[in-house]
Amino acid sequence: MEIGELKKKAKAIRIDIVKMIGTAGSGHPGGALSSADLMTVLYFDQLKHDPKDPWWKDRDRVIFSKGHSSALLYACLAESGYFPVEDLLTFRKLGSLLQGHPARNGLPGVEVSTGSLGQGLSVGVGMALGLRQSGKDSRVYVLLGDGECDEGQIWEAAMASGHYKLDNLCGILDYNRLQIDGFTEEVMNLEPLAQKWQDFGWEVINIDGHNCEEIISAYKKAKTVKGKPSLILAQTIKGKGVSYMENEAIWHGKAPKKEQMESAIKELEKDE
Amino acid sequence: MSKDRENWRGSRDGFGEALVKLGEINPNVVVLTCDLSDSVRAESFKKKFPDRFFQFGVAEQNMMSIAAGMSLSGYIPYVCTYAVFSTGRCWEQLRMSVCYSDCNVKIEGSHGGILTGADGASHQATEDIGAIRVIPNLKVVVPCDAIEARKATIAAADIPGPVYIRVGREPIPVITTEETPFAFGKALVLREGKDVTVIACGVEVYESLLAAEELEKEGISVGVVNLHTIKPLDSETIVKLAKETGAIVTAEEHQAIGGLGGAVAELLGQRYPVPIEIVGIKDKFGVSGPSWELMKHFGLTSNEIKEAIRKVLDRK
């Protein structure tokens, strides 16, 4: 997809996110908005998939290890054509397949249930091993949070991926420097973060996670890396696009009220 | 018993108040959490006693074993996180580091039950009681409201060894008062009945009282017991009530397998078999939805308790 079109998509997806969470009255806007450009480029430019044949056996796999960004996942799926965009407003309602956290309940495009942090990368390792074992060239993409990297299991998975030289595995780390209780630096120091991944045998690609050109080249570069997994370490702004949410820990898991939702949509619509 | 929603409170609020109280009266109490200070109601303690508050980031397994270590250095750690994590994610750290060494650690299970609502199954602890009731040395308490949660949390500091305290997020009726007795390990009979006894914990105590009131109008005499302590089980009271009424219904905001109902059935099956009906979630994962609609969806309201009472009376 052309850059201008990608940017339009990202904007539509941000608006979807705000509407979904605002309408549901609960959810996690901050991390969904910070990962929006990364996931838009993945779904609309880089991913090998077929929304009309969601379980196509040669598809690339996507796992939202930070499952609380579910609104973003559903928006990407709906905007890609996996299910009607109108269904997005059933998010978090009784009877909807669009669960608060992604569930492998039959909703097309959801590969595995997540929501308990730290487990998705291990599932991705398993998928990548399985795909390689069966001779498929599909890739596995795992979206991670920086707070999520506090979990020991992330590093167990990182070690296993390095050990098995999983070059069909690509991690995307949303480095927005915030978790629930505040800045990652104060809650639990992660630094030197890039160095840690390198030490576990990963190729680390540093980018601005809101720059579509940089995001595209990062995915392209990751595809060329051989003999080791790649990590796209993306500098982002939590709540990106909605000024009152940007860099505010409080908007991690809070829904905008009606007027807040409307002002957010207005701001997103007029952007560029 | 307040049916006025304005006075309803999440039992986690009582837990949080107790932490502050404990901070004042017991210098050995320390609070540990994993990036959820406010949700688990540890925020006030953190503000008042910053030197006795420890943050570990999103790393529950680490926190659980650290708590064991701090208790072995003379402190009384309160480990604060969601029930799915404190009993699930770090089950083995709880078993091995904490319970096997009989460490003096108090474990919060916040967001217990289906009332956790829209977040869905990943965050709704509906298996916690069953998962940990089987661990030796561990005591298990499920308070019925915010006031009882406060009393239980304070009492836990003086009970040697590991104690699990399950609390909830959603505001629920406050059915006890400051004067209501809370004796750890002792079932509290709230209502005498001749025909059947309902044994419940958590929000289901309220639902059971509603069911009992309504059935009384039909001439059925229903006793209600608040079994806040699931382990150690108050066998004496339960067997006595089984003898007196000859039929038991249990109710819990948890799977019908392995929880309070399981504990009561294990006891009565061996000591004094009478017909039992267990009200709980029927072997299903939770789903997203408004909390009180989920109570209906999963059959946890006074209506299902009434049905269970009718059923058990038929079998009597």
Ligand SMILES: Cc1ncc(C[n+]2csc(CCOP(=O)(O)OP(=O)(O)O)c2C)c(N)n1
């Ligand atoms: C195992 C586990 N512990 C705690 C939580 C509660 N929780 C949800 S999101 C979150 C913070 C995540 O921060 P981060 O990974 O940085 O996410 P982002 O900033 O991208 O939203 C926490 C602690 C959880 N979902 N899973």
Ligand SMILES: [Mg+2]
């Ligand atoms: Mg973050």
